[in-house]
Amino acid sequence: MNSKITWEDLRQEFLEIGGPGECWRSEVKRICQFRIRQKQNLSLPAELFGFVDWDAEDLAQTVITDRLLARRQAQFIVDTVDSIDHARRLLSNEVSFTLEDRRVPNQVDNVWLNLEPRLRQAGWTPTDRKAGNGVEREEYQINEIARKLLNLKRLRNRGQQRLSPLFAGETLAGFAEEIVRDYPKVSAYVIQMALRMALSKISPRMSMEAVGNTQDEFAAVAGQSGLSWVDDLDSSEGLSEHAARVLEVLGAEGSEIAFLIASGASQSEIAAVIGVSRPTAIKRIAQTEELLLKTLKSLKLGEEENLKILQEVFALLGVGISDGVMVK
């Protein structure tokens, strides 16, 4: 029966009763059923979106009340659309937005919830974004705070646990004090944007810059993190030169691939970051590994020195070795 609904039916119904009616409900429900099947195929529990179980009727009612009525999106559809396919695509978007609105908090929310009380404890009071500084100043602050956050020592991921804590309480407290000291009037918006920037998928260029591109800056960060290679860093000045040369040979893409491999990224993830297909990524990974070995061999040093140079390369890339395991 649903397949027989035309755009004219939906439009007429809307104009007659001044809002979405039975035709709209059945159309939305049909899209919800399809979307629920997709979620079930991915084994996503309904609780993830705040529902007790996957029920198309519940989801359809939520879409209609929250989006089509409360946000007048039904009116937008009537104003914009002139075919049933176009209407279905927009309704499908509304279902996506509803699911997104109801999604349980993500890692950004998680870190913010842990950080905010510590910020207040350190003397921070939320300021109105409009009363703050200009857009340029905001952008600068977002970048700076994101950079500082990326340089914090992270906790190990606890397997499959969702929202495994990223930072220890003490680390966040120190971070909060640093923010209050450096940016006393920063708005909550700026901090949240910085969290989002730092914790979202990081583009290759950003990850290289965010980690710090000078030896002094990195050493300062590394000094706080307590990684095992820090003790040897200052004793061999030649190491950093060799490491810099290795990175130069690897180039921007090669360095990024090395960073991702060391971070435990899968081939598909590496492909997504460098913007190529998986087979191409596999070839590039092999090329990078070969180039890295060739460059190290060309230095004609012992195995121990090569290992130290490799550690230094990873250090420059923002990867350390702790307890024999590579950590970001």
Next chain:
Amino acid sequence: MKNNYQHFKFEVGQIRKLDSIMGIASSRLVAIAEVDSKDATCLVFLLGNTTDAATPRDVVLSIDVTNLPYEVALMGDYLARADQARLINNPILGHIPHALIENIRSAILDNPFGGIKFNDSTFGVQTGSYPAQKFDAVWTFRDAEAANFALLTFVRNKTSLEYAVKFYITNIDNFEAFAEPDVPPDALRLIAISQERIEVPA
């Protein structure tokens, strides 16, 4: 459905539906940024309802600004030329102040990369804050919007025969337009050959 009596008059800031092209592109809401009566076209900004996913290059317009019953996001980079014929049959749904449209245009031209540095306290509108990320759903959505918008609009080439013909048809009852310095030569030729030949007695 208000302002129905003004359907045939185009003004900067009007929000209208841009008609679909059957089987090729679907209709969209647009805001008129410039009107050119010479070839019956308008420069239009694309409007969308994805205010939750508005990027720093979009301007989110509240219902107080537009008089629409819903919020819209003006997509700053989606500015192109459309035929007035695709707009004229549709009612004026809302209106964005002329000055605001001009502010948005200059903000976008002044900031070709990154977020628009635009904060208009007079009208109380703000740019979006959704972080655009390569390959995510919003990226794909915007890509599809760009493709659809490109099909609904066109790039005007003032030296093309198409423009000359359009100019000729639009201004056939207005000979003064042919006296303008920027009249396309092909339009002059068309008007010349379409007029009755004046017989001069020997």
